Amino acid sequence: MVINPGSTSTKVAICKGEENVLQKNLSHSPEELEKFPKIADQYEYRRDIILQWMKEEGYTTAQLKAVVGRGGLLKPMPSGTYMVTDAMIEDLKIGVQGEHASNLGGMIAKSIADQEGIHAYIVDPVAVDEFDDVARISGMPEIKRRSLLHALNIKAVAHRVAKEMNKDVNELNLVMAHLGGGISIVPLRKGKMVDANNANEMGPFSPERTGGLPVGDLAKMCFSGKYTLAEIKKKISGKGGLVAYLGTNDAREVEKMIASGDAKAKLIYDAMGYQIAKEIGAMATVLEGKVDAVVLTGGIAYSQMLTSYIKERVEFIAPVIIKPGEDEMIALNEGVNRVFSGQEKAKIYEEEVK
DSSP, X not given: OEEEEOSSEEEEXXXXXXXXXXXXXXXXXXXXXXXXXXXXXXXXXXXXXXXXHHHHTTOOGGGOSEEEEEOOSOSOBOSSEEEOOHHHHHHHHHTTTOOOTTHHHHHHHHHHHHHHTOEEEEESOTTBOOOOGGGXXXXXXXXXXXXXXXXXXXHHHHHHHHHHTTSOXXXXXXXXXXXXXXXXXXXXXXTEEOOOOOTTTSSSOOSSBOOSOOHHHHXXXXXXXXXXXXXXXXXXXXXXXXXXXXXXXXXXXHHHHHHTTOHHHHHXXXXXXXXXXXXXXXXXXXXXXXOSEEEEEEXXXXXXXXXXXXXXXXXXXXXXXXXXXXXXHHHHHHHHHHHHHTSSOOEEHHHHOO
């Protein structure tokens, strides 16, 4: 079973070998999720919905050989497939590097796997850290830049692009742009993700997040007395970006607004594309301009309007390849299959964290 929690939905799949036998996107309304003070508190609610879905589809947990969940904001760690351990669960519950829906993946996977005495796994979590040391310096000694990115999809798509170019991914320099509810722009140097914006608090704004902000004005807002810490954090991640300006996190709805002549919607959408293109340009400098391709992926890469806007501004850097959607469900299943086939050994979190 493959489990991929997102901010407002949980993608689930039953896989047999490499085949995705059955998949469903289980939606959760904002009203349902607002009942839980912390994201980690949602895990039983989401788990029970998954088990009910399995029952309705005629499957039981006894049929499962393993359960794999999307990895979350864990401590910095190398790329790979990891067995979910009690130590990992504790770090997911407390949100050792922050709260995010992906933290629920390992928690739900282990809860279901434990019912049958089988193993639970995660693959290439957002906390994968392959940064160059120079990329960690923020400008303030008390604060380090952190590697928090959409590692799973970025790695999977990079491998696919390399295959289509008849190259090994370790031979290529790519600027990868994952465009979803959060946005990660990553310079991939010879297969390693050597830098990235933290999608929760840096880089371009996205459907739900503010991205980087003028820090002086943000500091004033924090000390204005108008907001609690929790409210500020929600404004930055969850109620920022398109949601803050246009009241929706759905790019398709924004494009409908634009088609109906909404000038504000066009300005905001263009601004998001503008900021994405700027970040791609910045990450090209990390690769010293030696870029084999710029790759646009993620759910919003389906938008021809947005990808055309970005392409016009960055194709001088390198050819632009568009791979819309997310390969996360396939990539999670592939990670476990590599362990089953002996191609890869499952890693233990507490032995690998930095």
